[in-house]
Amino acid sequence: MPHPSRPASDVAFSDAVKAVQTRLGSRKAYARLETGDGWETTISDELAAFIGAQTSFFLATANAAGQPYIQHRGGPPGFLRVLDERTLAFADFRGNRQYVTLGNLAENAKVCLFLIDYAHRQRVKIWGAARVVEDDPTLVTKLAIPGYEGRPERAIVVDVATWDANCPQHIPVRFEAADVEAALATRDRRIAELEAQLRAARA
Numbered sequence: 001m002p003h004p005s006r007p008a009s010d011v012a013f014s015d016a017v018k019a020v021q022t023r024l025g026s027r028k029a030y031a032r033l034e035t036g037d038g039w040e041t042t043i044s045d046e047l048a049a050f051i052g053a054q055t056s057f058f059l060a061t062a063n064a065a066g067q068p069y070i071q072h073r074g075g076p077p078g079f080l081r082v083l084d085e086r087t088l089a090f091a092d093f094r095g096n097r098q099y100v101t102l103g104n105l106a107e108n109a110k111v112c113l114f115l116i117d118y119a120h121r122q123r124v125k126i127w128g129a130a131r132v133v134e135d136d137p138t139l140v141t142k143l144a145i146p147g148y149e150g151r152p153e154r155a156i157v158v159d160v161a162t163w164d165a166n167c168p169q170h171i172p173v174r175f176e177a178a179d180v181e182a183a184l185a186t187r188d189r190r191i192a193e194l195e196a197q198l199r200a201a202r203a
Contacts, residue, residue, distance in 0.1 A: 007034035008041050008162035011127045039162045042085040047163065050124060051088070051115065052078050055176065058114040061104035061130075069100050079145055080115075088113075088126070088158040091143035093150035101156075105130055111158060119175050121168035128160045 007013075013021070013030065021027035033039075040047070056074040063069075073080070073090065080090045092102075105111075109129040116123040133139060133155040144152045 008039040009034060009164070011162050012125075012164075039164050041160070041162050043082055043088075043160060043163075047124065048082045050117070050122065051080055051082055054080060054115050054117065057116075059101065060112040060114065061101050062108055062110065063104045064107040069104055071101050075145055075148070079143075080113075081143055083157075086160050088128075088160060089139070089143055089155055091140060091145065091152035092132070092154045092156050093148075093152055102132055105132055105156075113158065118173060119179065121173060123166045123168075124163060125166065126158070126160060126163040128158045128162075130156055130158045133157055 009030070018027060018030075021030060043051075055077055056072060057080060059071045059073055061069050061071070075090075080088060083089050109131060111128055111130040113126040113128075114123070115126070134153075136155065139155050139157075140152050143155050
């Protein structure tokens with residue numbers, strides 16, 4: 001959690017970052033943000049809806065020496081679950097068994113989640129601390145994905161410190177294959193309807 005006497009954005013804006021902002025001319029703008037509402041520290045309804053619609057996110061961790069690691073996590077919409085206004089969780093399924101993320105979390109709980117919606121050109125960054133839960137079968141079962149073949153081995157729970165939404169600049173527009181297929185099917189049905197109406201009119 002952010003220190004109560006410091007703005008939530010300090011989780012990202014360290015003294016070194018602020019020094020660079022000052023040198024490059026953006027510090028005043030962010031300083032104004034820090035005295036206003038600033039970054040959110042709880043999960044709003046809008047963020048919960050955004051999270052619930054995503055099919056993937058990137059999870060950044062680092063070991064005790066500071067070596068960073070980024071892992072992609074994917075699943076059906078809702079696989080990243082909002083437990084309450086300050087907590088996220090997801091099931092950890094059997095993978096390649098490298099366990100880099102688990103090892104990092106064993107010595108450094110700090111994480112950053114990066115979620116990006118290419119179709120709507122939206123992205124959200126979430127900072128917090130994560131813990132691995134291996135002794136709570138009820139939670140693991142709750143986070144399991146119905147119909148998914150993978151076997152959940154544990155849960156990863158994220159205590160949210162703060163989050164921020166980025167502007168859409170430079171986000172390429174991409175669509176999920178299933179959404180494209182559905183749009184094409186709708187188009188094809190409409191074409192078939194119009195062709196049938198044309199044949200009837202000519203007859």
